[in-house]
Amino acid sequence: MAVPVFDxxxxxxxxxxxxPDIVGLVVEHLGVVxxxxxIATVIGVxxxxxxxxxxxxxxxVIAAAGVAxxxxxxxMLALLIPAFGLGWTPSVIALVMYSMLPIIRNTVVGLREVxxxxxxxxxxxxxxxxGVLLRIQLPIxxxxxxxxxxxxxxxxxxxxxxxxxxxxxxxxxxIFQGLSSLGSVNALNFALTGTFGVIALALIVDAVFxxxxxxxxxxxxxx
Amino acid sequence: MTVTSxxxxxxxxxxxxxxxxxxxxxxxxxxxxVVLVLAVLLLWLSSLQLDSIEKRTLNPGYIVNRIREHLxxxxxxxxxxxxxxxxxxxxxxxTRSRLVRGMVLAIANIGQAxxxxxxxxxxxxxxxxxxxxxxxxxxxxSFLPVLRNTLVGLQQVDVNVRExxxxxxxxxxxxxxxxxxxxxVPVILAGLRTSLVFCVGVATIATFINAGGLGDMIVNxxxxxxxxxxxxxxxxxxxxxxxxxxVANVAEDFLTPRGI
Numbered sequence: 001m002a003v004p005v006f007d008x009x010x011x012x013x014x015x016x017x018x019x020p021d022i023v024g025l026v027v028e029h030l031g032v033v034x035x036x037x038x039i040a041t042v043i044g045v046x047x048x049x050x051x052x053x054x055x056x057x058x059x060x061v062i063a064a065a066g067v068a069x070x071x072x073x074x075x076m077l078a079l080l081i082p083a084f085g086l087g088w089t090p091s092v093i094a095l096v097m098y099s100m101l102p103i104i105r106n107t108v109v110g111l112r113e114v115x116x117x118x119x120x121x122x123x124x125x126x127x128x129x130x131g132v133l134l135r136i137q138l139p140i141x142x143x144x145x146x147x148x149x150x151x152x153x154x155x156x157x158x159x160x161x162x163x164x165x166x167x168x169x170x171x172x173x174x175i176f177q178g179l180s181s182l183g184s185v186n187a188l189n190f191a192l193t194g195t196f197g198v199i200a201l202a203l204i205v206d207a208v209f210x211x212x213x214x215x216x217x218x219x220x221x222x223x
Numbered sequence: 224m225t226v227t228s229x230x231x232x233x234x235x236x237x238x239x240x241x242x243x244x245x246x247x248x249x250x251x252x253x254x255x256x257v258v259l260v261l262a263v264l265l266l267w268l269s270s271l272q273l274d275s276i277e278k279r280t281l282n283p284g285y286i287v288n289r290i291r292e293h294l295x296x297x298x299x300x301x302x303x304x305x306x307x308x309x310x311x312x313x314x315x316x317x318t319r320s321r322l323v324r325g326m327v328l329a330i331a332n333i334g335q336a337x338x339x340x341x342x343x344x345x346x347x348x349x350x351x352x353x354x355x356x357x358x359x360x361x362x363x364x365s366f367l368p369v370l371r372n373t374l375v376g377l378q379q380v381d382v383n384v385r386e387x388x389x390x391x392x393x394x395x396x397x398x399x400x401x402x403x404x405x406x407x408v409p410v411i412l413a414g415l416r417t418s419l420v421f422c423v424g425v426a427t428i429a430t431f432i433n434a435g436g437l438g439d440m441i442v443n444x445x446x447x448x449x450x451x452x453x454x455x456x457x458x459x460x461x462x463x464x465x466x467x468x469x470v471a472n473v474a475e476d477f478l479t480p481r482g483i
Contacts, residue, residue, distance in 0.1 A: 063252075067256075067465060070420055070461075070464045070465055070468050071460075071461040071464060071465075072423055072424030072425075072427045072460050072461065072464055073424060073427075074424070074427045074428060074438060074441055074457075074460075075424075075427060075441065075456070075457035075458075075460040075461045075464075076457075076461075078441045078444070078445065078453050078454070078456065078457035079454065079457045079458070079461075081445065081450075081453065082450045082453070082454065154335070154336060157336070157338075158336065158337070158338040158339070159338075161338035161340050161341060162338070162339075162340050162428070165340075166445075172338070172340065175338070175340050175341045175344050176340075176344070176431075178344055178345075178348060179344045179347065179348075179431055179432075182347070182348060182352075187348050188345075188348050188349065191341065191344050191345045191348050192345065194341055195337065195338060195341030195342065195344075195345055198336070198337070198338045198341060199333065199336050199337050199338075202336035203333065203336060206336075
């Protein structure tokens with residue numbers, strides 16, 4: 001097998017020829033990550049709000065989410081295939097499960113960190129416990145929760161690349177195409193485009209989250 | 224306690240347990256859980272009528288070999304990472320230049336964003352397929368988190384503590400060995416634990432480049448539409464990951480200096 005030589009001109013040619021294809025994969029990749037994060041945020045913040053004040057269920061939930069994060073991604077996807085088949089469904093479910101630990105843990109930490117004095121005065125002003133949770137604690141905890149979502153985003157962007165093996169969407173399919181065309185001229189271009197595409201996406205999404213944190217934080221809490 | 228990265232997930236939120244709390248029921252939930260899962264798997268498999276293709280992989284000899292390959296890859300890679308990345312982290316932390324430290328942290332962060340499959344497959348394309356490539360890929364991939372945690376662990380040592388050690392007449396190397404490193408041990412170990420669990424996962428992917436391991440069973444089961452093979456492989460990998468994480472957690476508690 002000849003060692004492929006990296007040729008930047010050829011890579012540019014590769015990109016210009018497959019540009020619409022690459023853009024499609026990037027959109028798919030972002031789509032699957034965004035969908036998973038949305039579902040994971042709703043579930044994770046919901047669970048966090050339910051358990052934050054109950055020590056036993058709190059540690060049980062965090063331990064369970066930790067187990068999910070420990071399971072290797074290929075194994076997790078494999079376990080989902082008999083039940084959910086190939087494609088988007090197992091990919092999204094796996095990504096949601098991996099996002100649980102950072103989101104639930106940061107929600108719990110954020111809600112618990114609200115100073116008791118603030119909660120006490122909210123109660124004194126006549127807010128119900130649910131009102132305190134939704135109108136006082138959640139806004140104060142929000143920057144920490146967004147940080148959890150940001151960590152989950154970084155995780156899932158990388159893991160989504162493996163989901164291509166079970167016919168999931170996104171840039172991973174270029175990485176695997178590089179492997180299956182091993183030895184051919186474009187193998188390196190496929191794998192490089194897939195890998196560096198994922199890295200670039202991760203960095204851009206991270207930057208977006210910095211802005212998002214600033215915009216969605218309550219005005220009084222902004223530094 | 225804002226959690227900002229996966230490496231720190233392992234650090235934050237886990238209170239340091241004292242040795243007298245060593246034998247609690249919580250300590251043994253993970254192994255019990257794993258034993259339970261394996262028992263269910265065994266029961267399920269024995270209730271199935273296996274065909275000839277399934278029998279070829281679902282026998283003790285084949286499975287033990289795959290587990291050996293998997294653990295071999297994981298442990299050798301983690302040992303190499305420990306030997307290479309911790310000294311590198313100490314070296315980087317000794318430089319006075321903020322620029323160098325900042326750059327190393329930035330590279331480490333970018334490296335964490337790289338997908339493991341991409342790194343392994345790129346290596347296979349430009350070099351060769353097989354065990355050596357998988358090993359290099361694993362080491363390269365877990366090198367940065369450990370380096371990063373070593374650096375962060377050394378940097379978070381209180382300046383006053385360092386100053387007073389100097390004031391007591393310790394030489395810089397004594398300060399490093401007797402004060403800074405022991406104080407950084409929890410963070411460094413958390414990094415190593417993350418990298419171990421990482422390695423179990425990435426070793427699964429090694430099957431794509433012919434480096435063996437339990438990933439073989441997952442891929443074969445998928446290709447041949449033999450779900451018992453696929454599920455056995457996946458469950459075994461998951462159990463290994465959980466057990467290794469548990470062992471690393473126990474080791475962490477043992478190795479953390481008593482004062483912390």
